[in-house]
Amino acid sequence: MTERINRKWCLVSRPVGMVQESNFEPREEPVPALTDGQILVRTLYVSFDPAMRGWLDDRPSYLPPVGLGDVMRAGGVGEVVESRNPDFAVGDVVQGLFGWQEWAVVESGGMRAPSKVPAGVPLTLPLSVLGTTGLTAYFGLLDLGEPKEGETVVVSGAAGATGSVAGQIAKLKGCRVIGIAGGPEKCRWLTESAGFDAAIDYKRDDVGAKLSELCPKGIDIYFDNVGGEILDACLARIADRARVVLCGGISSYNEKEQPPGPRNLLNLIIHRGRMEGFIVIDYLPRFGEAVGELGRWVSEGKIVYQEDVQEGIENAPATFLRLFQGKNVGKQLLKIAEPQGGA
Amino acid sequence: MTERINRKWCLVSRPVGMVQESNFEPREEPVPALTDGQILVRTLYVSFDPAMRGWLDDRPSYLPPVGLGDVMRAGGVGEVVESRNPDFAVGDVVQGLFGWQEWAVVESGGMRAPSKVPAGVPLTLPLSVLGTTGLTAYFGLLDLGEPKEGETVVVSGAAGATGSVAGQIAKLKGCRVIGIAGGPEKCRWLTESAGFDAAIDYKRDDVGAKLSELCPKGIDIYFDNVGGEILDACLARIADRARVVLCGGISSYNEKEQPPGPRNLLNLIIHRGRMEGFIVIDYLPRFGEAVGELGRWVSEGKIVYQEDVQEGIENAPATFLRLFQGKNVGKQLLKIAEPQGGA
Structure with missing residues (x-):
């Protein structure tokens, strides 16, 4: 040999x-x-x-x-x-x-x-929906987000591997789901294929104005993959008892120094909101449960990717x-x- | 008449x-x-x-x-x-x-x-320790902070009506408590009368350096009354599973526009931290319990004010x-x- x-x-x-x-x-x-x-x-x-x-x-x-x-x-x-x-x-x-x-x-x-x-x-499925990215969506949305039927959920990085799964799980739980993504192609995929109720193109739309229009009762869950100005725009529009799931902050991963944070943090007080971060590795003992459920949703066509x-x-x-x-x-x-x- | x-x-x-x-x-x-x-x-x-x-x-x-x-x-x-x-x-x-x-x-x-x-x-007690300010300390520290024996607790606005009670409750629960206040008189009162383990004078000390020195294992609970740079300095030093209790943000109450928020927000992800706001009025059904306990602590000399x-x-x-x-x-x-x- x-x-x-x-x-x-x-x-x-x-x-x-x-x-x-x-x-x-x-x-x-x-x-x-x-x-x-x-x-x-x-x-x-x-x-x-x-x-x-x-x-x-x-x-x-x-x-x-x-x-x-x-x-x-x-x-x-x-x-x-x-x-x-x-x-x-x-x-x-x-x-x-x-x-x-x-x-x-x-x-x-x-x-x-x-x-x-x-x-x-x-x-490839063990690297995507059944891998870290899908598991991150699963535990972040369900454990930290605690979605309830009829709630309004906003997901940023929504066309990404984690965001798209988080949004689809929220739909399976009976929520109204708005995705934020960059460009018309990603946005079209969200509403036409992934079943999101609406999509905001952050490269073209006024994100704040669109959020106000699409979330008239405020945001119950914001699943954040990007941080920065989009996090701030969502904090400005949270509903009472909102949950902000801090999954990632890609907007600042490559900054030499962390940029300033959101101006609308005090909204967490007025609206009794919660903002929480997590690392999916901590859920290792429950990976089996999550992979089983995600696998079933994929095979039934309820989660596309x-x-x-x-x-x-x-x-x-x-x-x-x-x-x-x-x-x-x-x-x-x-x-x-x-x-x-x-x- | x-x-x-x-x-x-x-x-x-x-x-x-x-x-x-x-x-x-x-x-x-x-x-x-x-x-x-x-x-x-x-x-x-x-x-x-x-x-x-x-x-x-x-x-x-x-x-x-x-x-x-x-x-x-x-x-x-x-x-x-x-x-x-x-x-x-x-x-x-x-x-x-x-x-x-x-x-x-x-x-x-x-x-x-x-x-x-x-x-x-x-x-005057119904307006201070047994009033909104004391009740805010009680529910914020106990319900959102969830203090455990041996944990490190940092309180800002520590010589104030709410902060001083929050810190003393944390001491009663077996925590190490560091207070942040403005001026030597307030700081002396915290350590000499209110039983805080240490005090930081934000007008004179380098708050970040002092926090690093006094919290070598990181901050488990930060009870925030001020927001701004002190919140940021604490976020930079949170321990794993830290709880940040957003009680108030006096540093920006009088700003025309809300200033930018903390740079160290992503630490909430790395350390699986939680940041949560609350309004004491929501706890109305439990005011009786809290007033009873606070009243007992005051009468026993365990809480000074x-x-x-x-x-x-x-x-x-x-x-x-x-x-x-x-x-x-x-x-x-x-x-x-x-x-x-x-x-």
Whole structure:
């Protein structure tokens, strides 16, 4: 057997402001031999999320920063090519934090442990609706948002992988759902395919005026993926007992210094509102429940989703940047190999 | 009996920016004769709270704005001088929303209904620890803050009527409590009399540096009375699962336009924090429980308090302004008459 060469992308400098392709460097190295308990995974799809931007900064957070010189951390789906672990067989499809690389040597135990993808599940689904982004929508909307029938829900980043699922779950719970997204194509998808009641194009519309028009009784739940001015516009229009679910703040992820926050914070007092952040990892013990329910909704056609699949390991940094350029429609993925096994 | 003349202060213009004495005008009018069900109250003490600033703006809030030409709304304690209501006798001490005036004609029913002050309770206590300010501290700290033994609690406006009670309740629950106040006198009172573990003088200290030094494990509960930069400094230092209790934001009550909010909002995501506002009126059904417990703590010497008592109805607007000048130490009151009856 010829020696396998692993092509990978390593973090070589920490971004100051907007992340650049030059913060990463391609490297090649032979795939090492396995030791007991390890498996060798050939990465098929790599997952990209805005939250990965936070892993590049050298400051304490919910996960340690990616080390300089280390392979860039990322979720992925792959195929087991060799196994010295009795729990995994060659041909198994697995998901895990395989990183921006063609081959990953991984072992059981810990948060980075791979897990098997059940047969019959489309290869990319564990990275989108049944992955971190879908789970984030599920727990954020249901646990922090506590939607009640007839309530008005606003979702920003609504055409994204998390926002689109959050909005559709809110619809399943009987809410009126307004999505905020950038551009007519995304907005059309929200109302025509994803069942949103209305969509606001933040690039063209006056967001505040549109919100006032579409939410005459105020906003009961605001599911925030962007922060910044849109968060402020929503805070200005909350209903009594509103819940603001802080899921992400992509508008400021690439700022050198955090910009000032919303002016309308005192509305939380007047309207007895709650604003709460969360990290989906904390819900690990309930992932099974959520994956089961999300999987059922997808198979019944109650949740639709879009995937933006780029190709080739050489395009990993460029694919990551698409998230911050607003180019992706739905879940951003990178395909780097064809499955060979039984998957 | 000579005709009684009521001296009162009416709102004559809405403040733009800082409230001015000239926004109010003194007026005199004969006290009208009572009709069935009414009582005539001679106001003894008037209560002043920062939140009253919000009642002057013509915008929807948790209470309707004070109308132009109307007597300024305020809580007070008074004595029943005439009664055509079987529930009240001449000489009863009552509390209610009597306003900035010497005489108030009031009736039962609704939120403005007077209630009797039990015998033996000091006259001013229903306006301070056993009044809105103490109740606000009680429900805000216990219900929203959910203090646990050993946690670190930071209170701003800590020498004020609400902050000082919130901090002392946190101490009773076994927390480490740091107060933020303006000036050495207030800070000394916090640590020497009110049992706070430490105090930060925001006029002299580097608040952020002091917080880092005094809260090495981060802030579990921040009870916010001021907003602005101090809120931001606390958000920058929250511990995992922190609760930020939004009680007030005196730093911006008199701003023409709300200033930008905290830069460190995304910390709520990283640390799974919660920020929540509330209005004490919502807890009306539980006021009895709270007054009972607060009263016990006061009588046992476990909660101490300070009152800043000005005198004379003519000084009502000037007394109100003391709150925004940071002049009051503890609960701001105005005494406008001596009790005549059995109280």
